[in-house]
Amino acid sequence: MAGRVKKAAPKRKAAGYKMPAPIPTGEVIKDNIFKKEWRIGPSIGVGGFGEIYSACDHTSKAKGSDYPYAIKIEPHENGPLFVEINFYLRNANKDDIAKFMQSKKLTSLGMPTYFGKGTHESKGVTYRYLVMERFGKDVWSLFTEAGKSFQPATVFQLGLQMLDVLEYIHSRGYVHADLKGANMLLGLKKAKNQVYLVDFGLATRLKEDQPFTPDPKSAHNGTIEYTSRDAHLGEPTMRGDLEILGYNMLQWLTGELPWEKSLKQPKTVQSMKEAFMKNVRSSIKDSNVPEALIKFFEYINTMKPKEVPDYKKCRKLFEDYLKTEGKTRNSTLEFSPMKAKSPGKARSPTKAARSRVIAEDSDGSDEESEEPLKVTKQNGEAPKKRGRKPKVVDADTENEVPEKEKVKVTKKIVKRKSSEPAVLVKVKKTKLNPVATPPAKDNHSNIATQTSIEKLRYSPRVNSSRHVSFDSPISEIVGENHKDSRSINSSGDIFDDSFTIKEVKVKKPRRKLLSNEEVVVKRVVRKKVTAVKKPGRSWKDTPTVVNGRSPPK
Structure with missing residues (x-):
């Protein structure tokens, strides 16, 4: 079997x-x-x-x-x-x-x-x-994702929505007794701006006809960090639900509750809550907590255990605060971290303050400015950046000039009118020495500093004493009548040495001639010129002026 x-x-x-x-x-x-x-x-x-x-x-x-x-x-x-x-x-x-x-x-x-x-x-x-x-994300997940810090407007919007749900539950004769971010879920689709309260596993029916009697068997029920003082005694109440809501709002604003490090000891947490609620104003040391939440806690202290809360008064506290923030209860919920308020905003340096820079230190140190200076060589090229990184003498971090921002250096030092401290920067003094033209190599003409005429006469391409210019019309024929009178575009000195005129008798083909007269035709024949090697010209032979100075002799 x-x-x-x-x-x-x-x-x-x-x-x-x-x-x-x-x-x-x-x-x-x-x-x-x-x-x-x-x-x-x-x-x-x-x-x-x-x-x-x-x-x-x-x-x-x-x-x-x-x-x-x-x-x-x-x-x-x-x-x-x-x-x-x-x-x-x-x-x-x-x-x-x-x-x-x-x-x-x-x-x-x-x-x-x-x-x-x-x-x-x-x-x-x-x-x-x-x-x-089915609902969306819970508020606790959104809270942790935002670095455990909500914007105050979001906190009071959530508070208003939870007040509405609590009023409905209390009107039905129940208390929730377990409000927390994990039990608040965002709606889906059209209800994305509405938060729903779920998990009624600890919901308790109110004992309206009976006096407030602590029950040790039910003591400390709920989530210990938010449990109300009445629930610590074993008797959940309507004012206890408001108190739990207040603890959640305080945590959303400050990031943690004062008793979070003692959660394993319920009685210690209970005594800490009692001390906190006795003097809320002095217990809340965080300046980011608005006055509206402090007044909300103070109102809870005035309530009796069985008293029905004044929901209108609580709503007005929350709504008035939202008005100061330019929000309403129907504004879009923003679950982003709370913006930290700095004690004083540091003013950025003005344009005039940034432009006042001492151009040169008295000791002539080799340190450069934090900002690039507009310095150019005589030939128009910008010098390369050299030297170490900038070193600011005056350690004033609030008025420190950003690296990316360019500073125009003026020659005149203007007297300061602003109360802000000027930025003292050491600047490297750049000296540019004139660079002389280097001597040419053997058989090499220095054409870097030659004029157009000199380039024509001393070209490195042909190692001869003469060179034909391309702008000279070599097609022009020089005749007998052109020895003394030359054309404007002709180059006589070129034709004198490079060409010769020969008289050649040319016999015409046998044809029927009208006369036996012989014709003399002058032809232009190219003369063979033997290249004569001459010693290379030195750079000293050329009257060159470099950077406003003549080369040394």
């Missing part, structure tokens, strides 16, 4: 509640009350007493982030989800929420609704589940 199959035992948390075993994706949950079937999607989080999965209708083809619902699942023997389901059944009716919004003239309310509930069995284990609308 086969052995008995053991059931998969869920993991047990330290608080005594069992955590559910993972449920495979794609498993179908049947709702016998609403006659619906839900298909489990990927897990989207783990709560204090169970796991939360994305879900959709079994007939739909949802994938990834298209799952429009969230299913919270816990082992059947756990108690918190049972409390939450009963709270939703009594207080999450759509009609009741709509009536409250209409009476308060609200366009949205952060009170979630539910779509189904029941029990489900998987691998021999019975679970209890609750189907709700």
Whole structure:
């Protein structure tokens, strides 16, 4: 006989509640009350007493982030989800929420609704589940992403939204008792600017007809850093919900609460909260905390344990502060870090102050200016940057001139009119010595400093004493009548040496001649010129002027 199959035992948390075993994706949950079937999607989080999965209708083809619902699942023997389901059944009716919004003239309310509930069995284990609308990121995740610091306007906008939800819950005869960023979720699609309060596992029904009596068995219930003084005594109250909200807002503004280092000792945390609330104004040392939050804490101190809060007064405190910031309760929520306020803004140096730079130090040091100076050589080329990095003598960091900003140095030193200290910079004094033209090599004419006429006479291309200029019309024929009178464009000196005139008798072909007269034709014949090597010219033979000075003899 086969052995008995053991059931998969869920993991047990330290608080005594069992955590559910993972449920495979794609498993179908049947709702016998609403006659619906839900298909489990990927897990989207783990709560204090169970796991939360994305879900959709079994007939739909949802994938990834298209799952429009969230299913919270816990082992059947756990108690918190049972409390939450009963709270939703009594207080999450759509009609009741709509009536409250209409009476308060609200366009949205952060009170979630539910779509189904029941029990489900998987691998021999019975679970209890609750189907709700799916939401986006929680405020705590946004808070940590922003470096644990929200802008004050965002903090008071969140405070106003939570006040509306608390007023609705209190009007139904319940307190939440566990407000925190992890239980505040952003809406999706059209409700992106609305935060919803979830997780009613610690929601407690008010004992309106009974006096305030501490219960040691329920002492310190909730999340210890935000638990109210009444909840530390074991009796959650409406004023306790406001106190918890105030602690959250204080943490969003300052980054941490005064008692966060003692969370393992609930009684120590309780005594620290008592001392804090006795004198809130002196306990809050952070200057970034607005007066509106201090007055909110002071109002909570005036309340009696069973007193119904004055929500209008609290709203007015928050709304008045938002007006000073140019915001309203319906402004877009911005979850960016809080801008740190500096005690005094350092003024940037003015244009006149930046331009006043001492051009040269008296000791003639070899240090350069922080900014580039406009210095050019005589031939128009800018000198290369040399030397060490700039060294500022006056250590005034507030008026330090940025590196990228260019400073124009003026020759005249203007008297300072500004009260700001001038920037004293050591500048390297650049001396430019005239550079003489180097001597030419053998058989090489220095054409760098020659005039156009000299270049013509002493060209390195032909090693001869004469050179034909390209602007001379060599096609012009020099005749007998042109010996004394020359054309303007002709070059007589070239033709005298380089060419000779020969008289050659040319016999015409035998033709029928009209006469026996002989004709003398003059031809221009090129004369062979033997190149004569001459010694190379020295640079001293050329009357060259370099940089306004003649070369040494």
